[in-house]
Amino acid sequence: MTSDWNRDLGIKFTVQDPCQLVRKSLGDEIANDLRFVVKSVVGPENFVEMYPCKSNNYCCGGGGGALQAGFPEARRAYGLRKRDQILATGATYCIAPCHNCHSQIHDLADHFGHNWHTVHLWTLICLSLGMLGENERAYLGGDLKGLGLLLAT
Amino acid sequence: MNPESSSTLSTDITAPTFRRRAHDLLPRDGNYTMCLSCGLCSSGCPASGLADMDPRKFVRMAALGLDAELLQTPWVWMCTLCKRCQHVCPMNIDIPSLIYHARTCWPREQRPKGVVASCDQSLRTKTGSAMGASPEDFKFVVDDVLEEVHAVQKGFELLRAPMNKPETFFFLNQNSREPMTEPDEMVPLWKILDHVGADWTYGSLGWAAENYCMFAADEAAWERIVREKVKAVEDLGAKVWLNTE
Numbered sequence: 001m002t003s004d005w006n007r008d009l010g011i012k013f014t015v016q017d018p019c020q021l022v023r024k025s026l027g028d029e030i031a032n033d034l035r036f037v038v039k040s041v042v043g044p045e046n047f048v049e050m051y052p053c054k055s056n057n058y059c060c061g062g063g064g065g066a067l068q069a070g071f072p073e074a075r076r077a078y079g080l081r082k083r084d085q086i087l088a089t090g091a092t093y094c095i096a097p098c099h100n101c102h103s104q105i106h107d108l109a110d111h112f113g114h115n116w117h118t119v120h121l122w123t124l125i126c127l128s129l130g131m132l133g134e135n136e137r138a139y140l141g142g143d144l145k146g147l148g149l150l151l152a153t
Numbered sequence: 154m155n156p157e158s159s160s161t162l163s164t165d166i167t168a169p170t171f172r173r174r175a176h177d178l179l180p181r182d183g184n185y186t187m188c189l190s191c192g193l194c195s196s197g198c199p200a201s202g203l204a205d206m207d208p209r210k211f212v213r214m215a216a217l218g219l220d221a222e223l224l225q226t227p228w229v230w231m232c233t234l235c236k237r238c239q240h241v242c243p244m245n246i247d248i249p250s251l252i253y254h255a256r257t258c259w260p261r262e263q264r265p266k267g268v269v270a271s272c273d274q275s276l277r278t279k280t281g282s283a284m285g286a287s288p289e290d291f292k293f294v295v296d297d298v299l300e301e302v303h304a305v306q307k308g309f310e311l312l313r314a315p316m317n318k319p320e321t322f323f324f325l326n327q328n329s330r331e332p333m334t335e336p337d338e339m340v341p342l343w344k345i346l347d348h349v350g351a352d353w354t355y356g357s358l359g360w361a362a363e364n365y366c367m368f369a370a371d372e373a374a375w376e377r378i379v380r381e382k383v384k385a386v387e388d389l390g391a392k393v394w395l396n397t398e
Contacts, residue, residue: 019233019235019236019237023235023236023237023240024235024236055240056237056240056241057237058197058199058235058237059199059233059235059237061199061233062233063233063234063235064232064233064234064235064368065230065265065268065365065368065369066230066231066233068265068267068268068271068365068368069230069231069265069267069268069368070230070265070266070267071227071230071231071265074200074203074204074231075231077203078199078200078203078231078233079199080199081199082199099328099330099362099363099397120338120341122338122341122342122345123338123341125341125345126341126344126345129344129345129348131308131309131344131348132341133302133306133309133337133340135337135340136337136338136340136341138335138337138338
């Protein structure tokens, strides 16, 4: 994997530590592994931490069934703390390596009108390996839609 | 708290149940008089203040035996069971388990419809899919997407997405959202596994990563779903169950 693609672009990324993966399962060790992968993919200088993070991270507000529990206003009020954390990083991309987190964080940007993009980790790994297809870029912003795209024609 | 609405939740739980459960959840030699009321749990909880509730209040009410009130508050469904309150608690009190316990006390028909419906849906098929995707649906979508990749993506004419391959190292599960609503999102995962030479397979049974029965606090259904998924992995003889969630 390489982060060369982002050396000149300098696009900033932050990462959400999923509660289930980190605090509730494998702890700071897996959070550090996650950072190793993210920094390898986007470049260490383009990674911005949220604080607090790792085992002490705030839940995004989408877990525990909240996305389907029928209290959308409460769910989004809960998510404001995550919203503020993401905004404080100044990053234009938030990597969410969990389905609940991805849905919730994507919804927070959409609902409250913020500009960050919410992406799966697999998208960026493939982007950095130069093998991300055209139809696999739904969550990327305009700045990355065409990057490294091999056209079949 | 509105005492008049206590009749909206019929329950056979007797008054001291929560207090007993709360004491069971204390660490060894712990007791509630050792709670500092420090509020670390509440100050670090994004759900604090929703429905006029917070973790400290919940624990104190349980310790005081205010069961009727605790069984009414919809806050137990706003809490995400993220365990941060316990993580920062000097007493290491398992507050999330107490909240989960409150969920189990709700009559099933009064629990949030979306969560319960997803649980029910996942019980109707051998895939465990909360979106009701059948084994045939999954096989069709995977084949369809793979065919298109083979046809249009140069260099990926030989990309694999094995289905029901016996004796692999990894059994990969998949959130229903991918095959059902954004199937192209499965492809990057296949490419990464292929790139590193992973020995993996999907299973047409038990592949769905989600388990809404856990969220619904339906313990029997939760267990049934997990056992069916485990059986699917074991029947194929895979060594590692790889969870994408």
